[in-house]
Amino acid sequence: MNLLNLFNKKAKGQRPQKGKQADSTEELDIYSGMRVEVTTDKGQVLFVAKLLGLNGNKAELHQYSEYEAAEDAEALHVKIRGYSDYERKAVCMEGIITPSPRHIWKVEELTVVRIGNDRAFFRLETNLDATITMFSGLTIGEKPCKLLNISIGGASVSSEYRYYEGDKFLLKVRLLEDRPESAMYAQVVRVIEKDEGKIEYGCQFLGLTEADQEQITQNIFAAQRKKRGHS
Numbered sequence: 001m002n003l004l005n006l007f008n009k010k011a012k013g014q015r016p017q018k019g020k021q022a023d024s025t026e027e028l029d030i031y032s033g034m035r036v037e038v039t040t041d042k043g044q045v046l047f048v049a050k051l052l053g054l055n056g057n058k059a060e061l062h063q064y065s066e067y068e069a070a071e072d073a074e075a076l077h078v079k080i081r082g083y084s085d086y087e088r089k090a091v092c093m094e095g096i097i098t099p100s101p102r103h104i105w106k107v108e109e110l111t112v113v114r115i116g117n118d119r120a121f122f123r124l125e126t127n128l129d130a131t132i133t134m135f136s137g138l139t140i141g142e143k144p145c146k147l148l149n150i151s152i153g154g155a156s157v158s159s160e161y162r163y164y165e166g167d168k169f170l171l172k173v174r175l176l177e178d179r180p181e182s183a184m185y186a187q188v189v190r191v192i193e194k195d196e197g198k199i200e201y202g203c204q205f206l207g208l209t210e211a212d213q214e215q216i217t218q219n220i221f222a223a224q225r226k227k228r229g230h231s
Helices: 003-008 210-227
Strands: 034-040 045-055 058-063 076-084 089-100 104-116 124-134 141-150 154-159 168-173 182-193 199-205
Touching: 034 089, 045 076, 045 210, 058 089, 076 104, 124 154, 124 210, 141 168, 154 182, 182 210
Parallel strands: none
Antiparallel strands: 034 045, 034 076, 045 058, 058 104, 076 089, 089 104, 124 141, 124 168, 141 154, 154 199, 168 182, 182 199
């Protein structure tokens, strides 16, 4: 994608069609293609997937982060957090999942617990060297920063350099030593002043393709497992 076109374009597209819900009294922002994070009842992150094939309280989860279910895995009660790219809201659900071939999970008894404005996806806490590249303004060029955390949709970075809300830049970081460097176009959505001249920036990723999202997800979950000593 042309860099200038990416930085200047505005979000377009129609709202996806919602699935048929068992309870018509619930005006729920759930739709086929919604990105979701699946966790156990105790909060352990299992995988990230697409929610597809909605039909009443049944659906499918098409997994795209690294996770291998045991061959004899039984039905599991899980929490499912989705994020509406159109409403900018998190949707918290519960359901019973069972594994199928090709990293597809069947979902039954799908119910919505609540809808809110909180973060929808797991954030990996880090302290990694990274760089910010601006293509205009006083801080033009590549500057060092620290990646404090990252999720599918955005990141938090710390820098001695001054950026402003709305600034767009290229963020580059290597989440794992044995994996390629990740490069994401991002926009500053929050500025937090810290001590000793440090500033933290909350950033939202821009223009991520489906392949980009899958790659970032795989790297985040691989780094999470390594951090927990399960690599």
